[in-house]
Amino acid sequence: MRVKPVGVSWSLLKSTKIAASLCVLVLVMFSLSSRAEIVEPQLQGQWKQGALIYGHLPAGHRVTFLDRTVPVSAAGHFVLGLGRDFPKQASLVVENGSGESRVFHYPVEQRQYRIQKVNGVPARTVTPDPGHLARIRAEAKQAREARKQITPRQNFRQSFVWPLTGPITGVYGSQRYYNGEPRRPHFGVDVAAPTGTRVTAPAGGVVTLAHKDMFFSGGTLIVDHGHGLSSSFIHLSKLLVEVGQEINQGDVIAEVGATGRATGPHLDWRMNWFDQRVDPQLLVPPMPKKTDKNQALK
Ligand SMILES: [Zn+2]
Numbered sequence: 001m002r003v004k005p006v007g008v009s010w011s012l013l014k015s016t017k018i019a020a021s022l023c024v025l026v027l028v029m030f031s032l033s034s035r036a037e038i039v040e041p042q043l044q045g046q047w048k049q050g051a052l053i054y055g056h057l058p059a060g061h062r063v064t065f066l067d068r069t070v071p072v073s074a075a076g077h078f079v080l081g082l083g084r085d086f087p088k089q090a091s092l093v094v095e096n097g098s099g100e101s102r103v104f105h106y107p108v109e110q111r112q113y114r115i116q117k118v119n120g121v122p123a124r125t126v127t128p129d130p131g132h133l134a135r136i137r138a139e140a141k142q143a144r145e146a147r148k149q150i151t152p153r154q155n156f157r158q159s160f161v162w163p164l165t166g167p168i169t170g171v172y173g174s175q176r177y178y179n180g181e182p183r184r185p186h187f188g189v190d191v192a193a194p195t196g197t198r199v200t201a202p203a204g205g206v207v208t209l210a211h212k213d214m215f216f217s218g219g220t221l222i223v224d225h226g227h228g229l230s231s232s233f234i235h236l237s238k239l240l241v242e243v244g245q246e247i248n249q250g251d252v253i254a255e256v257g258a259t260g261r262a263t264g265p266h267l268d269w270r271m272n273w274f275d276q277r278v279d280p281q282l283l284v285p286p287m288p289k290k291t292d293k294n295q296a297l298k
Helices: 003-036 130-148
Strands: 042-044 052-056 062-065 077-081 089-095 101-107 115-118 168-170 175-178 181-183 189-192 198-200 205-214 218-226 229-236 252-255 266-273 276-278
Touching: 077 266, 077 276, 130 205, 130 218, 130 229, 168 266, 205 229, 218 252, 229 252
Parallel strands: 115 175
Antiparallel strands: 042 052, 052 077, 062 089, 089 101, 168 189, 175 181, 189 266, 198 252, 205 218, 218 229, 229 266, 266 276
């Protein structure tokens, strides 16, 4: 009679131990399995300021980047853009269909930008007359609105090509001094070419803005490539497409000019992923050699 209770308590203790360790095991397995459901997206591209990162995820997942819900196609494709001054670390939040989420961190390469002095610019565009401020603000808003659009187009996944060839006279990110005055950095890539040179679409898209003469950018076109990625072409002398028009890669869309704040005829091609300004030069092959140097503007 005395042995039994002891035996019972031993087996109780034993089973409690087993139950406890089973519990731990189940917990571990559960947390492992719920983690495994949130897969790391397949990513392509270099985490670097000014770059685009292309991603793919199984259906039903959501991606948040820079507090923005990233558009993901039905097939799971998405794109992210890293601005000029993007910090050293990027975080990507991935959420599965059950609302569980996981954060992935990536180190971001920090770039050194050039300093560029631009002289001989019309004084009115360097220090605008206060009377022009309303116009400048209205135009900036128009451009922002055009770039805010989220369309499901998949042109962002195309291989981009140069919209024209010629000597590169300005690069992404450089800090600019206009007539000696420090101003906002340059976000586009400048390609010098005579006024009237044809500008072709670097990828397909839809025209979201066509303005003949903006204060700073002169003749301006914005083309949406889908998922928040857009191209802007500025200082144009002639626009050959209209808002709402669908264009294919290689279509002639405009002619080079020197309108707005420009010292001479060139194309300034800029790219945005929403409000993040990205570097178009990272998307295209090197500029064909024969057009380099010698012909440089100025
Ligand atoms: Zn430029």
